[in-house]
Amino acid sequence: MGVKEFKLPDVGEGVAEGELVSWLVEAGDTVSEDQAVAEVETDKALVEVPSPYNGTVKELLAEEGEVVPVGNVIITFEVEGEGDDVSAEPEPESEAEAESEEAETAVAGESAEKGADQQAETPKGRVFAAPSARRLARELDVDINAVDGSGPGGRVTDADVQAAANGRMDSGVEDSEEESDDGPRDVSTGGKKSAVSRRDDGQSTNGAAASSSAEAAGRDRTLAAPATRRMAEEEGVNIDDVPTDETRDGQAFVTPEAITQYAQAQREAREAEVQADAEAAEAGSAEAAEVTEEGVAERIPYRGIRRTIGQQMEKSLYTAPHVTHHDTTVVDELVDVRAEYKELAAERDVKLTYMPFVMKAIVAALREHPILNSTLDESDPDDAAILVRDDYNIGIAVATDAGLMVPVVKNVDEKSILQLSREVNDLASRARDRKVTREEMQGGTFTITNFGAIGGEYATPIINYPETAILGLGGIEKRPTVEESEDGDEVVAASTLPLSLSIDHRVIDGADAAAFTNTVMENLRNPKLLLLE
Structure with a gap:
């Protein structure tokens, strides 16, 4: 029976750390390979971490709610027929x-x-410390038993070991002289x-x-x-x-x-x-603000998905100069077409919404105005470039209990209305359950946010940086419109869709935004053309 350590893996490209949301096992539990042992939240996804071994859980080395760097040991297993792991405690x-x-x-x-x-010699007991902290202690010649842990449950971290090493050097423990009341005195004995x-x-x-x-x-x-x-x-x-x-x-x-x-x-x-x-x-x-805890009903930690969303929104808003173009289009025919095909879609076990039609209308408009299907590459400030994309990957903003998540539907131009309906419904459902993967939220070229689903007409949506445009949809409702006739203008009730298009003004001009919106509205006014897309 050997002891095997398991480090927090990189659950997505570029991930540096993850919050351990919950353990799915306890010490002493028998687990099989690929069985989920923990839930970890990182960036915009909640993922299950599987066991790499068949064995028994020996020790859980991270607390629920703890933010753990990728590569830190989070759990150890006792594995039958394996020799002791060199890194095991x-x-x-x-x-x-x-x-x-x-x-x-x-x-x-x-x-x-x-x-x-x-x-x-003093007998040495065990302390609650990460393996990386133990290695650092050995490298710095620090007694790990003498280090006060600042982590959850008194866990000794790398920073604690470093602080102990710095404190030892500052205190002059290794000097050959010490200060006494009568001045310096030599306390060395034979070196x-x-x-x-x-x-x-x-x-x-x-x-x-x-x-x-x-x-x-x-x-x-x-x-x-x-x-x-x-x-x-x-x-x-x-x-x-x-x-x-x-x-x-x-x-x-x-x-x-x-x-x-x-x-x-x-x-x-x-x-x-x-x-x-x-x-x-x-x-x-x-100093920052005269705010107290008085009257506060709940204190919610600002971390995980919520913090990631906040950082992304802040980066977008303070990097890209936003301009929002507003317009409204009559969608009576779109309402009729959707009603006509809704029952047919239901027979194929598909819930048909307006979103696939809007996605098709956007792709048709992006083909005519490709500058809106772009990103701004600023990785090298001396060689920045506008990258116009030739693929059409549409992100769909989904409101969840954990915050706004944006799964991406890839290659929208190659899929039918029913295919898009299935994929959108599936991604939205899994996003609300926080089961969508990190890969499914990457690679977008344009984003849609549907604030009209919960009420509202217009907004100023923040661009999903580094994309350069995002389209906000208001609610489809009956509103008074002016209809031209031989007998003169007449005010009638019509189903209308308010649109709010935010653009990165460094890349897209106002005229381009207006032209793009006009094309989208034309496609939505004649939705049967979208069936040919």
Whole structure:
């Protein structure tokens, strides 16, 4: 039985991290290869992560709600017939081994008091830390047991290890001299680091270090009674970090009083740090806006899909200068054609909406005005270029509980009205269930957003950057229109469709936008022509 680690995979091109939304298994569960073990949200998709092994779940290494970088180990498996993985964590020593080592340490301590030249090492326990943090700790020569974790559940992160290494260097632990009340004093012994740490106040209480800070001593070894070591474990303290002035034959000796004082100092330091961070955050919030939590019914984390959408909208709005062209067209014939084919489509188990007709009308217009089927390549500022596309991939904005998602229907020009209906309905349904894949939301050349489905006539839709245009659809309703006749103009009720076309004015001129919209409206007024597309 071997232990295998499983790292968060790259679930989509360019993904750097994902939020672990939920675990689908627990420690001890038996899993089979390709069985889903977790749900991970990344960019605009919620994906299930499958197990690569047949085996048993050993340990879950990430918390639900935690944002995990791609490549971090999130789960370990016990796999039958496999040797231990080189990256797997070692098993913790048994209780008998720990007690035996404690007994040896106690004997060493007693012998030291009698002048015997014996030494004992502190037994090392396991801590909750990512494998990458453990590797970094080894590279920086940092004792992982002495690092306070800032991650979920006290998990030690790479940043925690780096901070511990920086703190050790800043504290001068590796220097050969330390500052005392009487000035610098040499605490080196035969070129080795002293086991005795400096006391800030030069006083001792019951032989313990009366340090007022939570700074770690960082020794290589420490002498202590078994009961003292047990007390350190209960306090969550690494005994090698406890400051002390007591020695036994040149080796640091820690008492229970020293453990108590150091643990209290650590708690006070953490509380002070948390308070300082809270005050800084509060001050920053006050400077930004005079907003308080008073009266707030719910605090929703701004992350995952919602944050991705926000960042995309911000990038689009502040990169592309938006201009929105509004118009309205009469669609009486479109309403009749859709009603005529609706029952026929239902017989083929297809729900026929107006969207496929609009998509066909847009493709016909893009053929006549190809500049709107373009993207602006700014990857090289010195060689920027407008890329006019020859494929017609239409993105359909879908409102979901997690925010706006835009699955893409590929090659619209090659598909019939019924084919488009099936594909749009399928993509929209899976988008609402957050089952649409990342690949199905890439490669768009033009986007449609249908705000009229929930009420509304006009809007100023934000372009789905790096595309250069987006068409917003209002609701199809009976509205008063002017109809020309031999007897003069007459106001009649007609089914009309409001259109809102937003363009990137760096690429598309207002005249192009107006001409494109006119072509779309002409196609919608004569929808039977679209059946030939």
